[in-house]
Amino acid sequence: MDLKEFKASFFPLRDQLFRFANRYLHHEEEAADLVQDTFLKLWNKRATLDQVRNPETFAMTMVKNASIDQLRKRKVVRMEELKTDPTSNSNPHDRLEQSESYSLVRKAMDELPEQQQTLIQLRDIEGYEYEEIAEITGLTINTIRVNISRARGTIKSKLIKQEENELVQH
Amino acid sequence: MNWYNIEQILERYWEGNTTIDEEALLKKAFSQDKVPEHLLIYSAVFQVLKDKSSEKFPTTNFENSFNAAIETKKTNFRISHFLTYAAAVLILLTSTFFILKKPAPKYQALTANEMAVAQKYLGLMATNMEKSAAISTRNLNKFKLLNKGSDVLKVYENSYNKSMKNLQQVEQIDYSYKQLKHLKSIENNKIKS
Numbered sequence: 105m106d107l108k109e110f111k112a113s114f115f116p117l118r119d120q121l122f123r124f125a126n127r128y129l130h131h132e133e134e135a136a137d138l139v140q141d142t143f144l145k146l147w148n149k150r151a152t153l154d155q156v157r158n159p160e161t162f163a164m165t166m167v168k169n170a171s172i173d174q175l176r177k178r179k180v181v182r183m184e185e186l187k188t189d190p191t192s193n194s195n196p197h198d199r200l201e202q203s204e205s206y207s208l209v210r211k212a213m214d215e216l217p218e219q220q221q222t223l224i225q226l227r228d229i230e231g232y233e234y235e236e237i238a239e240i241t242g243l244t245i246n247t248i249r250v251n252i253s254r255a256r257g258t259i260k261s262k263l264i265k266q267e268e269n270e271l272v273q274h
Numbered sequence: 275m276n277w278y279n280i281e282q283i284l285e286r287y288w289e290g291n292t293t294i295d296e297e298a299l300l301k302k303a304f305s306q307d308k309v310p311e312h313l314l315i316y317s318a319v320f321q322v323l324k325d326k327s328s329e330k331f332p333t334t335n336f337e338n339s340f341n342a343a344i345e346t347k348k349t350n351f352r353i354s355h356f357l358t359y360a361a362a363v364l365i366l367l368t369s370t371f372f373i374l375k376k377p378a379p380k381y382q383a384l385t386a387n388e389m390a391v392a393q394k395y396l397g398l399m400a401t402n403m404e405k406s407a408a409i410s411t412r413n414l415n416k417f418k419l420l421n422k423g424s425d426v427l428k429v430y431e432n433s434y435n436k437s438m439k440n441l442q443q444v445e446q447i448d449y450s451y452k453q454l455k456h457l458k459s460i461e462n463n464k465i466k467s
Contacts, residue, residue, distance in 0.1 A: 115337065122331040136332050144343055205318035213322065229327045231294055253290030260288050263315050 105150040113159055114146055120230050121167045127225045128171035138174060142166050161232075161239045168222075168240060208266055212259045219243075220255035227252055275303055277310050284316065 105113070118139060125135035125142075146153065146163060156162045213224060226237045227248075234245045241248070280303045283296045292300070303309075304320035333339055384392065 111337070115340075118331045118336055119329070123326065123329050126329070132332055139331065140333075140336075140339060140343065143340055147340075147344055203318065205315055206321060209318040209322045225326075228297065228323045231298070231327075233294060249290045253288070256288050256290065259319060260316075263318070267315050 105153050110147060110150055110153075113153075114143065114163060117160060117163055118143070121163060123229065124164055124225060125167050125171050127222060128168070128175060134174065135171075138170050139167065142170055145170075158236065158239065161236050164226075164230075164232075164240045204266065205263060208262060209259060212262045213255075216255050216258060220251050220258075223248055223252050224255050275306065275308075277303075277313070281313065284313070 121139045121142060122135055125138045126132055129135045129138065142163065145166060153159060153162075213221065216224065222241065223237065223243075226232045226240060227234075232240070234248050237243070237248050238245050243251075280300065283292060283300055286292045287297065287300055301320045301324060304313075304317045305324060309317050
């Protein structure tokens with residue numbers, strides 16, 4: 105695989121690789137460095153990349169493993185508080201982002217068990233098929249389905265609970 | 275937008291039984307302004323997912339960084355190879371220098387007495403060497419004579435062996451002659467009788 109082919113195959117993945125690394129590291133700078141390192145590692149493996157069945161899941165798996173290694177080095181997993189400042193966002197959904205529901209969903213997602221967060225990231229944010237998620241995570245498809253369902257259920261029930269509380273208060 | 279259909283899909287979404295396409299449809303539906311009131315609370319879910327999926331790699335000049343990184347790696351690789359070779363050559367040259375370099379002889383002037391003693395012993399050594407040479411020559415001559423004697427002995431031995439063979443032949447002839455004589459006497463006796 106030459107440089108041109110490599111760039112065409114892997115460069116479009118940089119944002120999702122970054123998001124996936126950040127999902128583990130909760131640190132944008134570290135996640136960006138990790139992704140750059142991953143690209144260099146992939147480049148060094150360019151001679152054998154043609155034999156890889158799915159380069160995208162291969163790259164995601166590399167990012168996952170590197171992120172876990174980095175977390176081990178840190179020893180303490182830092183669970184950063186929600187950084188989002190809804191008032192600074194200027195997209196068309198300003199109103200929604202400023203809402204309590206939006207904050208609650210973000211918080212609920214960040215409070216999910218690590219495995220469920222990873223699975224929601226891969227399915228609902230990156231849009232991977234269950235088979236691809238199984239390849240990346242090493243989990244069975246059934247486990248993935250069950251955990252995704254649980255994660256979504258948790259978020260849903262928190263939203264409903266919040267709505268009920270609001271109704272009671274009014 | 276068929277919200278009845280969307281609601282059905284949404285129910286399956288919570289249970290984890292939707293396809294990627296159906297999930298994309300949900301994201302699209304909930305990103306619209308006109309979401310039915312009773313479903314509005316779920317808009318936040320799809321808005322958060324959409325926002326999370328829009329997070330970008332922070333470096334804008336990613337390609338340049340990557341190009342620079344692989345170039346640096348190549349250069350580092352070349353430099354490291356050059357340094358390896360340079361180190362090997364340096365070690366080789368240093369080793370050769372120390373191997374070839376012999377310590378310079380240190381001469382020290384001898385005193386008169388030391389010189390006399392040295393001369394005396396050198397003289398004795400020379401005399402002894404001459405004597406040894408003479409003895410060796412004499413022994414060598416003796417050895418040569420012995421060799422010659424040995425050669426002569428071999429000649430005599432050969433002559434003796436030959437003579438012995440001849441003698442044996444003579445003895446055989448003599449025995450045959452006696453046998454013949456005996457047979458003749460028997461024959462004569464027979465004639466006489």
